[in-house]
Amino acid sequence: MSTTAPTDLTTPAAISGAELRAAASHFPTGVAIVSTLGHIGQPVGCTISSFLSVSLDPPIVAVSLSRRSSTAEQVIARGSFGISVLSSTQRGIAHVFASRDVDHDQRFAGVHWRAGSSGVPLLENALSSLDCDVQEVVAAGDHYLVLGAVTSLFAAGWGTPLVHHQGTMGSLHR
Numbered sequence: 001m002s003t004t005a006p007t008d009l010t011t012p013a014a015i016s017g018a019e020l021r022a023a024a025s026h027f028p029t030g031v032a033i034v035s036t037l038g039h040i041g042q043p044v045g046c047t048i049s050s051f052l053s054v055s056l057d058p059p060i061v062a063v064s065l066s067r068r069s070s071t072a073e074q075v076i077a078r079g080s081f082g083i084s085v086l087s088s089t090q091r092g093i094a095h096v097f098a099s100r101d102v103d104h105d106q107r108f109a110g111v112h113w114r115a116g117s118s119g120v121p122l123l124e125n126a127l128s129s130l131d132c133d134v135q136e137v138v139a140a141g142d143h144y145l146v147l148g149a150v151t152s153l154f155a156a157g158w159g160t161p162l163v164h165h166q167g168t169m170g171s172l173h174r
Contacts, residue, residue, distance in 0.1 A: 035081065061148050062145055062148070064143045064144070071104075080119070087160060090123075127156050129154045130148075
C-alpha cells in the first residue's frame with residue numbers, strides 16, 4: 001500500500017492560532033467546568049473543553065488552562081481543583097463560565113454546587129464530578145497543562161453530555 005502525502009500542508013512556523021483552532025474544532029469534545037477556591041475562599045471557575053483521563057492506576061486527569069486565566073492562577077495556588085462534566089441541559093452555565101465579561105463572583109450566582117472532599121466547588125446536576133489534587137503543572141505555550149490526582153469522584157451513570165464542536169455547543173444524540 002502506498003500513501004501520498006498532501007502537498008498543501010502549512011509549515012509549522014506559519015501555523016496561526018486561528019488555523020489550529022479551526023482544525024481542532026472538527027474534534028468534538030465534552031464540556032466541563034474547572035473550579036477551585038480563590039484567595040479569600042470564594043468559588044472560582046471557568047469552562048473547559050480540554051479534559052482527559054491520563055492514567056487509571058493511579059487515577060490522574062489533565063486539564064488545559066490558559067495562562068491568562070485567573071482560574072489557572074488560583075488552581076495552582078490552591079493546589080486542588082474540581083471538574084464538573086456538564087449535561088446538555090447546562091449550556092447556559094457553560095456560556096456564563098466561559099465569558100470573560102462575567103466576574104468570578106457572578107459566575108457562581110444562582111448555580112447550585114457542593115463542596116468536594118478538598119473543599120473545591122463541584123456543580124450539582126453535573127454528569128460526573130472529580131475532586132483533584134494538583135500533581136504537576138506543565139507550561140505548554142500559552143497554556144498550562146495541569147495534572148491532577150483524583151481523590152474522589154461521582155458519576156451519574158446516565159444523561160446526555162454537553163458537547164463542543166466547531167464553535168457551538170450541543171448535545172450528543174444516541
